[in-house]
Amino acid sequence: MVDEKNIKEDLDFWATNSEESGWNISSTDEGSQKMLEEEDEKQIKIQTGSDVVDDYVYNEETTEDERMIVNMGPQHPSTHGVLRLQVELEGEVVRRVKPVIGYLHTGMEKTGEELAYFQGPTNTTRMDYLSPLFNELVFSLTTEKLLNIEVPERAKAIRILMTELNRVSSHLVALATGGMDIGALSMMIFGFRERELILNFFEKTTGLRMNHNYIRPGGVAADLPDNWQKDVKEILKVIPEKLNDYDEMLLDNPIWQGRLKNVGILTTEECLAYGITGPSLRASGFSWDLRKTQPYSGIENYEFDVPLLTDSDVFSRWRIKVLEIIESLKIVEQVMNTIPKGPYRIQDKKVTPPPRKRLDESMEALIHHFKIYTEGFKVPPGEAYVAVESPRGELGCYIVSDGSSKPYRMHIRGPSFCNLQALPVIMADSPIADAVAAIASLDPVIGDVDR
Amino acid sequence: MFSPDNIFTTTIDKAVRWSRTQSMWPVTFGLACCAIEMMAAGSAKYDLARYGMEVFRASPRQADLMIVAGRVSQKMAPVLRQVYDQMAEPKWVIAMGACSSTGGMFNNYALVQGVDHIVPVDIYVPGCPPGPQSLMHGILTLHDKIMEGEINR
Amino acid sequence: MSYETINVDINQYYETVENFKKEGYEMMVDLTAVDWYRKKEPRFQVVVNLLSVSKNLRVILNVNVPDESLKIPSICEIYPGANFFEREVFDMFGIEFENHPELTRILMPDDWTGNPLRKDYGSGRIPVQFKNAPKVD
Numbered sequence: 241m242v243d244e245k246n247i248k249e250d251l252d253f254w255a256t257n258s259e260e261s262g263w264n265i266s267s268t269d270e271g272s273q274k275m276l277e278e279e280d281e282k283q284i285k286i287q288t289g290s291d292v293v294d295d296y297v298y299n300e301e302t303t304e305d306e307r308m309i310v311n312m313g314p315q316h317p318s319t320h321g322v323l324r325l326q327v328e329l330e331g332e333v334v335r336r337v338k339p340v341i342g343y344l345h346t347g348m349e350k351t352g353e354e355l356a357y358f359q360g361p362t363n364t365t366r367m368d369y370l371s372p373l374f375n376e377l378v379f380s381l382t383t384e385k386l387l388n389i390e391v392p393e394r395a396k397a398i399r400i401l402m403t404e405l406n407r408v409s410s411h412l413v414a415l416a417t418g419g420m421d422i423g424a425l426s427m428m429i430f431g432f433r434e435r436e437l438i439l440n441f442f443e444k445t446t447g448l449r450m451n452h453n454y455i456r457p458g459g460v461a462a463d464l465p466d467n468w469q470k471d472v473k474e475i476l477k478v479i480p481e482k483l484n485d486y487d488e489m490l491l492d493n494p495i496w497q498g499r500l501k502n503v504g505i506l507t508t509e510e511c512l513a514y515g516i517t518g519p520s521l522r523a524s525g526f527s528w529d530l531r532k533t534q535p536y537s538g539i540e541n542y543e544f545d546v547p548l549l550t551d552s553d554v555f556s557r558w559r560i561k562v563l564e565i566i567e568s569l570k571i572v573e574q575v576m577n578t579i580p581k582g583p584y585r586i587q588d589k590k591v592t593p594p595p596r597k598r599l600d601e602s603m604e605a606l607i608h609h610f611k612i613y614t615e616g617f618k619v620p621p622g623e624a625y626v627a628v629e630s631p632r633g634e635l636g637c638y639i640v641s642d643g644s645s646k647p648y649r650m651h652i653r654g655p656s657f658c659n660l661q662a663l664p665v666i667m668a669d670s671p672i673a674d675a676v677a678a679i680a681s682l683d684p685v686i687g688d689v690d691r
Numbered sequence: 692m693f694s695p696d697n698i699f700t701t702t703i704d705k706a707v708r709w710s711r712t713q714s715m716w717p718v719t720f721g722l723a724c725c726a727i728e729m730m731a732a733g734s735a736k737y738d739l740a741r742y743g744m745e746v747f748r749a750s751p752r753q754a755d756l757m758i759v760a761g762r763v764s765q766k767m768a769p770v771l772r773q774v775y776d777q778m779a780e781p782k783w784v785i786a787m788g789a790c791s792s793t794g795g796m797f798n799n800y801a802l803v804q805g806v807d808h809i810v811p812v813d814i815y816v817p818g819c820p821p822g823p824q825s826l827m828h829g830i831l832t833l834h835d836k837i838m839e840g841e842i843n844r
Numbered sequence: 845m846s847y848e849t850i851n852v853d854i855n856q857y858y859e860t861v862e863n864f865k866k867e868g869y870e871m872m873v874d875l876t877a878v879d880w881y882r883k884k885e886p887r888f889q890v891v892v893n894l895l896s897v898s899k900n901l902r903v904i905l906n907v908n909v910p911d912e913s914l915k916i917p918s919i920c921e922i923y924p925g926a927n928f929f930e931r932e933v934f935d936m937f938g939i940e941f942e943n944h945p946e947l948t949r950i951l952m953p954d955d956w957t958g959n960p961l962r963k964d965y966g967s968g969r970i971p972v973q974f975k976n977a978p979k980v981d
Contacts (some may be wrong), residue, residue: 350800
């Protein structure tokens with residue numbers, strides 16, 4: 241239990257924003273719960289499991305009416321969707337947090353069992369709606385692993401091009417909404433403005449601004465449009481310039497720094513214990529990027545760095561997204577210069593439907609077309625897990641096939657679902673004003689959490 | 692209008708309807724994918740402020756319009772109804788996107804098959820997700836509807 | 845990326861996971877279940893995905909859950925990140941995790957009946973009705 245002196249020191253810290261008053265979050269595998277240091281281990285588990293119960297044993301110094309449980313959400317502008325948080329407050333201080341999720345549960349894993357494999361991306365793309373192409377990619381890669389097929393080089397390059405652009409657009413939204421939560425409203429306007437550039441390119445290529453259903457098992461749905469290099473060059477030219485603008489506006493901004501630095505610490509140990517991946521892990525000083533360690537879709541052929549920051553606070557989680565945008569644009573540029581010619585879908589009649597004009601000429605093509613669009617292609621029995629590095633961390637897909645044309649079980653490991661478990665850790669024992677910054681820094685997408 | 696020389700005549704009906712359309716504040720009710728497009732509609736390029744609607748109110752008490760942007764799950768349905776009940780009259784509802792209009796492609800146990808099971812809907816905006824232009828078209832259609840409709844709902 | 849798949853007996857499950865943690869599998873990435881309704885015995889299989897970030901290895905453990913009890917030890921003590929995943933499996937499949945700190949429904953409302961991802965649970969499809977469509981006799 242925290243004695244009175246400690247509370248006083250903590251209050252000093254919030255007043256002065258300095259490290260001197262002994263502000264250190266104890267990091268254990270179970271997470272950081274400073275107020276519970278002397279409790280037994282089981283109790284700590286319960287706390288980090290964020291169980292806000294009314295029969296909590298109170299500190300002797302804290303009287304009961306000093307604690308209150310406040311409900312935040314599910315309809316709240318800064319919870320990034322329909323996240324609900326039960327926050328236990330002691331004055332201005334957040335003591336415990338319990339995330340309550342499921343308000344966007346769509347039953348997609350059940351629907352995925354009813355849709356054939358070629359329809360699968362339609363379903364998965366709507367999960368993480370800020371990075372839809374990654375969902376399609378991971379589903380397609382898993383299906384291809386079960387089918388044991390290799391897509392053409394051009395299809396791989398297009399996939400990398402589109403997903404890395406998607407990473408840029410997703411991070412831009414993260415920066416924008418993060419800025420909005422802190423109060424930097426210009427950042428929100430800027431982020432969405434730059435995102436439009438990329439969305440226009442997506443619309444030209446895939447037909448939709450979001451939820452593209454573009455990457456499918458066996459390749460991609462369509463080739464890149466004519467003169468696509470022009471659009472990509474425009475993106476490559478404009479976005480770095482705008483990133484400089486953001487830096488000019490925010491990087492040395494004392495308000496921005498004061499609100500974000502040394503706030504919401506999430507150490508490497510906590511990340512590993514809670515299974516948190518992606519920018520949050522890299523911002524804590526641990527270099528782990530599936531694009532480097534377990535590469536997919538030929539991304540190992542391109543040169544890029546994995547940005548690494550060591551402060552593990554909200555500021556570095558914001559900063560690393562800016563750095564990752566720059567790296568992604570590097571990959572996009574390389575893909576643009578080295579993209580091979582050739583087919584954009586696998587030339588396997590069992591998987592890829594024939595082109596429309598062949599249907600008038602060939603009986604066989606008609607039969608294949610009919611079979612694929614009514615029944616779908618059959619996938620050999622087995623199970624496969626494939627993971628890709630989505631903008632929020634490891635996005636995995638686990639499919640169990642029973643030999644039919646529909647998945648027997650389709651499970652998506654959403655990075656936001658896992659990352660959300662860190663909220664009680666990073667919000668505990670911090671002022672309520674920092675809670676919003678902490679949520680924004682994790683960048684949760686509730687569609688990915690609830691699926 | 693305020694100087695004694697100028698006189699502006701209209702019917703009270705028309706004046707009320709006009710004032711209702713010109714500053715219609717939506718409540719922030721972003722649920723899923725469509726919420727991102729709703730935010731895009733409010734930001735720089737599409738600029739919902741042209742219709743006096745850029746102020747997304749966090750409190751339903753201050754809002755006139757609920758844009759149900761995204762899929763409504765069974766768990767969210769009571770919350771949605773509560774937010775709607777808290778809004779002051781007159782109030783309107785736009786069902787944005789396929790999921791909130793009909794359930795969309797997710798015809799399963801988890802979703803409410805159309806938000807009109809819970810709240811009365813004035814305008815349905817099609818698309819998955821509808822682009823900001825579609826949403827604005829829906830909003831302008833709602834404005835027309837208000838201008839032509841009765842003032843006491 | 846290849847990985848190893850290991851079938852683990854339920855009695856050795858907890859110890860196996862503990863050993864993997866000691867061997868350097870720092871992260872529990874994923875935990876889910878498969879319902880082999882009328883296809884296999886026993887019916888439920890829990891699938892645990894462990895990742896070693898230091899050695900860049902991945903291992904997938906398959907554990908069969910006995911039909912009679914539908915109980916399996918919780919690994920929240922070893923990997924705190926398993927908390928949400930175990931609650932999700934409890935919610936969706938009805939498998940109980942022993943010694944879990946807070947085993948309640950996570951995605952569905954608390955008063956929901958049934959476990960949606962079980963194979964004998966219907967998808968809840970509602971037939972689409974069209975207004976003014978001619979009636980089919």
